[in-house]
Amino acid sequence: MRKRWIIVAGMLLGVLSIASSAELVVYDSDYWMDALTTEQLAEYIAKGKIDQQTYDRRPRRGDIVDVKPDGFFKDKLKCNKGFRIVRVTDLSLGDAAGLSVSSTVMDTRFRFRCDTATANYEAVTTSEVLIYDKNSDDYVSFAEPKEHHETMLLASVLVTSGLGVGLWRWRR
Amino acid sequence: MKRLLTAILFVGLLLPALMPEMTALRIGTAIYAATLTYVIDPDGTGDYTSLVLAEIGTAQDLTSGPNILRWECKSSSGGDDTDDVEIDGTTTAANAYIEIVGTDFPADGVWDGSKYNLTTTDEGFPVKIADDYVYIDKIQFQFVQTSTNTSRGLYVSSSSVDVRISNCLIVGSGASTGSNRGAMCYATNTRFWNCVVYGFKSGTDDDYDGIYAGTGAVDLWNCTFNDCRKGLTRAAATTTATNCLIFECDDDFSGTITMTYCASDDDHTGDSATNFVITQTDDDYAALVTDADGRDYSVTDASSELVGAGTDDPGGAYQDNTDITETARSSTWDVGAFEGPSGAPPPSSIPVFLHHYKMMRSQVVPFAIPSAVILLSVILFGRSRRCDA
Numbered sequence: 042m043r044k045r046w047i048i049v050a051g052m053l054l055g056v057l058s059i060a061s062s063a064e065l066v067v068y069d070s071d072y073w074m075d076a077l078t079t080e081q082l083a084e085y086i087a088k089g090k091i092d093q094q095t096y097d098r099r100p101r102r103g104d105i106v107d108v109k110p111d112g113f114f115k116d117k118l119k120c121n122k123g124f125r126i127v128r129v130t131d132l133s134l135g136d137a138a139g140l141s142v143s144s145t146v147m148d149t150r151f152r153f154r155c156d157t158a159t160a161n162y163e164a165v166t167t168s169e170v171l172i173y174d175k176n177s178d179d180y181v182s183f184a185e186p187k188e189h190h191e192t193m194l195l196a197s198v199l200v201t202s203g204l205g206v207g208l209w210r211w212r213r
Numbered sequence: 214m215k216r217l218l219t220a221i222l223f224v225g226l227l228l229p230a231l232m233p234e235m236t237a238l239r240i241g242t243a244i245y246a247a248t249l250t251y252v253i254d255p256d257g258t259g260d261y262t263s264l265v266l267a268e269i270g271t272a273q274d275l276t277s278g279p280n281i282l283r284w285e286c287k288s289s290s291g292g293d294d295t296d297d298v299e300i301d302g303t304t305t306a307a308n309a310y311i312e313i314v315g316t317d318f319p320a321d322g323v324w325d326g327s328k329y330n331l332t333t334t335d336e337g338f339p340v341k342i343a344d345d346y347v348y349i350d351k352i353q354f355q356f357v358q359t360s361t362n363t364s365r366g367l368y369v370s371s372s373s374v375d376v377r378i379s380n381c382l383i384v385g386s387g388a389s390t391g392s393n394r395g396a397m398c399y400a401t402n403t404r405f406w407n408c409v410v411y412g413f414k415s416g417t418d419d420d421y422d423g424i425y426a427g428t429g430a431v432d433l434w435n436c437t438f439n440d441c442r443k444g445l446t447r448a449a450a451t452t453t454a455t456n457c458l459i460f461e462c463d464d465d466f467s468g469t470i471t472m473t474y475c476a477s478d479d480d481h482t483g484d485s486a487t488n489f490v491i492t493q494t495d496d497d498y499a500a501l502v503t504d505a506d507g508r509d510y511s512v513t514d515a516s517s518e519l520v521g522a523g524t525d526d527p528g529g530a531y532q533d534n535t536d537i538t539e540t541a542r543s544s545t546w547d548v549g550a551f552e553g554p555s556g557a558p559p560p561s562s563i564p565v566f567l568h569h570y571k572m573m574r575s576q577v578v579p580f581a582i583p584s585a586v587i588l589l590s591v592i593l594f595g596r597s598r599r600c601d602a
Contacts, residue, residue, distance in 0.1 A: 120254075121262055
């Protein structure tokens with residue numbers, strides 16, 4: 042009896058580890074400063090209305106500005122005009138947190154850019170989403186989280202399969 | 214005489230055109246039509262689910278039109294706003310500013326987690342204000358710190374000109390070996406009134422302050438501080454505190470602060486004879502405030518030392534004539550964020566009117582003078598013509 046519970050718990054753990062996902066809030070609009078011409082920008086800066094740093098750090102279409110757990114925005118899709126919710130089904134909240142705003146790095150507040158066009162609240166996987174460093178345009182991707190997840194996924198599958206086989210043999 | 218009046222009329226008509234800012238003000242006196250309002254509700258019934266998304270989604274150049282950008286915050290089902298926010302994308306001016314207003318703020322002025330609150334566990338700059346003219350009213354803030362984290366709370370940047378924080382709860386919790394501050398002020402002018410600040414304490418860590426006055430000018434009127442390592446700390450700002458209640462902090466006032474009509478359990482009567490030392494300390498200050506441990510800092514009753522111990526209207530045009538619960542202040546004003554039993558609740562529309570009136574008064578008056586000149590000229594000129602006839 043005790044053995045059976047251990048097996049069931051193991052299988053549940055395996056399933057739960059596969060089911061981790063996060064919702065990314067992606068800026069999907071043109072920022073008002075984008076429309077400024079070079080001359081207008083110079084005028085704004087000269088008049089002290091904005092400074093160069095604020096302009097350089099302005100939100101851009103595709104910026105990931107927030108990360109929430111799976112299902113957070115499900116009933117709130119009428120809100121947040123100008124933003125798009127992207128559900129990444131194989132990305133944990135912890136791994137996703139590094140992609141969004143971090144106030145400790147003020148100059149790289151919007152650090153990454155999501156270039157994949159996906160519909161609002163569409164579910165995607167990490168392999169379908171490209172993430173770029175906003176400031177340098179270097180490709181960052183989900184490399185580290187992906188490896189982590191692939192390992193977790195493989196481990197989960199192995200554990201679940203092993204336990205399943207064990208349970209099957211034990212019952213026979 | 215007629216020529217003189219004509220000349221006055223002419224100058225009066227030309228004046229707004231000669232002063233572009235005042236032209237904007239003239240249009241701006243139709244303030245309500247020019248206000249852009251967006252609702253923030255973490256539970257999804259508003260325009261945005263968090264302040265940071267509203268900030269990014271509605272940022273614009275307010276100076277091109279005399280607009281007020283107003284973010285009304287509420288929580289329809291008790292959800293918290295847990296995101297950091299940086300207010301740094303909107304171009305503002307004295308007559309074109311940002312208002313952040315809580316529309317479901319607790320009526321009793323005591324923290325209520327079921328109402329809108331911005332609660333963040335992030336370190337760094339949870340709420341950074343870098344735009345010039347930002348006015349925050351009736352918002353509950355909570356900054357939670359653990360481990361070695363460092364939080365600057367409401368960080369008012371040196372790039373700001375005029376930041377006003379009124380009728381807010383600013384709460385610290387958790388303990389870390391880093392720091393936690395309710396607010397850090399570096400703007401040209403930062404003004405607080407009717408705010409309640411408590412819980413910024415982690416043992417004897419000196420980097421815990423209720424409000425930290427960095428640079429610029431920091432004015433506090435009728436604020437209440439409790440349970441902080443240091444209540445109000447002055448670094449290099451010109452700092453004034455009037456009608457403030459600060460108690461149960463390891464150091465109520467730190468640094469050189471011009472304080473008058475303030476109540477403290479430290480002795481600051483040497484700074485001004487108008488200050489006084491709280492003697493109603495028994496039973497957790499029960500005779501002074503309703504429930505200090507329960508974070509209800511309302512005045513206990515008419516026998517509280519706070520009643521009538523302040524001075525009237527220290528913040529002048531900036532400050533509301535009501536307390537944090539919208540109870541009308543009555544002469545002589547009480548010390549702290551709450552007016553005692555002698556204050557009577559006003560009709561609900563009056564505080565709102567007074568708030569807007571006071572906010573706009575300094576901007577409307579300059580236009581009102583030429584307008585009055587024009588009106589007077591027309592009246593006199595018209596009468597003069599009739600006399601001629």
